[in-house]
Amino acid sequence: MNYRRMQYCARCTYPFVTVNLAIDDEGVCASCRTAEEFDKLTPEFWAHRRAVFEKNVEAMRKDRRSDYDCIIPVSGGKDSYFQTHIMVKEYGLKPLLVTYHGNNYLPEGNYNRDRMREVFDCDHLVMGPSVEVLKKLNRLCFRKMGDMNWHAHCGIFTFPIQMAVKFDINLMVWGEIAWDISGMYEPDDFVEFSARVRHEHGLRGFEWYDMLNDPQEPLKENDLLWAKYPSDDQILKTGVRGLYIGNFFKWDPYKHTQLMKDLYGWKESERPFDRTYRRASNLDDRYENGIHDLLKFVKFGYGRGSDHSSKDVRTGYMTREEAIEMVRKYDHVVSDDLYYWLDYVNMTEEEFWRTADRFRDPRVWWIENGKWYKDNIWGDSSAYGEVHLSLEEQKRYQRG
């Protein structure tokens, strides 16, 4: 194991350990480089992109066999509203809205989701797996991979294409291009939805069949029908492609949020989140800004404070100094949804920390005097709570 000090991007607040992140010879992360590529883009460029999008959609409509023009996977969030706004209000198309409901919605999220049928005059299909199955998956995936939300990533990336195949709809319209997070791709790559990205980055390399035969959380194949990705044959028969609207329209979450509030009365969270300063993200899942994200901090030493502030540095809403303050304020906070979740899945707090600690990354964390330590972006290292591991398990984390 290589114990170099934690390295951070010279421009934003992302640490080197960030999932998939490459940092170049100048100390700048791939995510900032990708943002640079996007910044160069002029209004003329986006006008041309819009034309490309229209040509694509037109071509797909020529080949369509369904009475629906496309599927839009929606959570009810600001981006879902924006996608639907473009397809319905700007192009006058007939989408089928499709939602995976993982039983974690916040009240405002419920309100926004259920109003989509009203404000967009659309048909809306909502799929919610059995709550008992979801509770089992919450516990099982928390123990297996340190993430109780695997079911959500799986459902969100599987159910829409299942429906595309079922209804013979050949176009899915996804929203943001998530790879600005790691700088995997650039606008010119015209990336489309793919099983590989879903499997690796959405589902962490696990599939429904990895969830069977667990003695503690018995699950059957027919508990997980919503999690099965269609075969290449089925996909090619339907000819379904998933386009990301973020490749064709300038993506500015703050502007979109304001627009959706003004046009449709979209609501942000009434109460602030414990772990981030933003109020308009992740209303479909109370844990995404909460303990799911806390586990990211437990594993890799960074969280939503870094995610959101890094994005805001890149889009010019914040300086790096301001961003570092956000990291200092939010990244480590143990949010109160922890107790909500422990109650939901019937687990003790002790078991939670014992399990979570097993996922600490030794590239980031070490143990001193019974406490977890890591390097900080503002220069020193400091303690972040008690250790809940056996002496044997602690050996990986001793640095001397």
Add this chain to the structure above:
Amino acid sequence: MKKQRVIPVLFLRNGFLVQSKQFKRYQNLGNPVTAVKRLSEWGSDELVYLDISRDDTYDMRRDDLGHANRSSVLDIIEDVSKHAFMPITVGGRIRTMRDIEQRLALGADKISINTQALDQPGFITEAAREFGAQCVVVSIDVRLEEDGVHRVRRDGNREATEWTAVEWAKRVEALGAGEILLNSIDRDGMKTGYDLPLLDAVSSAVRIPVIGCGGVGEWEHLAEGLRQTRVDAVAAGNIFHYSDQSVFLARKHLYGAGLNVRSPELLDI
């Protein structure tokens, strides 16, 4: 008549599958093996798997995934060959006969050498004699210089050589190479199409098969390579990772355009 091949090229860099742009910008795409499984399912004719790491660190920096995080290139090659149901060529950082032997033992069908061939041209002959010419591919990285000459570059474009592309290609053929993988540095990741004059000059100058690579941004570029030059195979890196069923779509395009490639209808649809 022998079918012309469509070959995805994968780049491994310090444990990650990456895309490459002009031999200087790299973006981590993820696990080094998952993509192989997909490319295999879509019926790629062959696969070229190149290790372009600068050092011996192979680490995806994640231990909470469903895939093993391998820390040595040999482990990765073993995983790759388990998932590949087509011939694979493994290259990058090969310096000795032992390196070749290890890779073949792990399931590589051919190996590709680049720097070592330039350093010690006799290595090509030695490898061909020991393992058979059919399994020795020489990879040549070429840049179009300002004076209009296609010159061979070495060490991942870090240094010049005195060779022109055509001279070096003829030389490696004479030394016993079985095949040439021709990369165009200035076209790498640019999506503007192949350097067709380069592909044509080299494939016309040698009798061994030439695989053209560098610059594919749409399937029609593959067709241009096959129509306008004498290459035996068209290769591309990044584009195969941008969409699902990519190899199928590429071959469908080429087959539909009347080119001499395998039918795309391998999938029973």
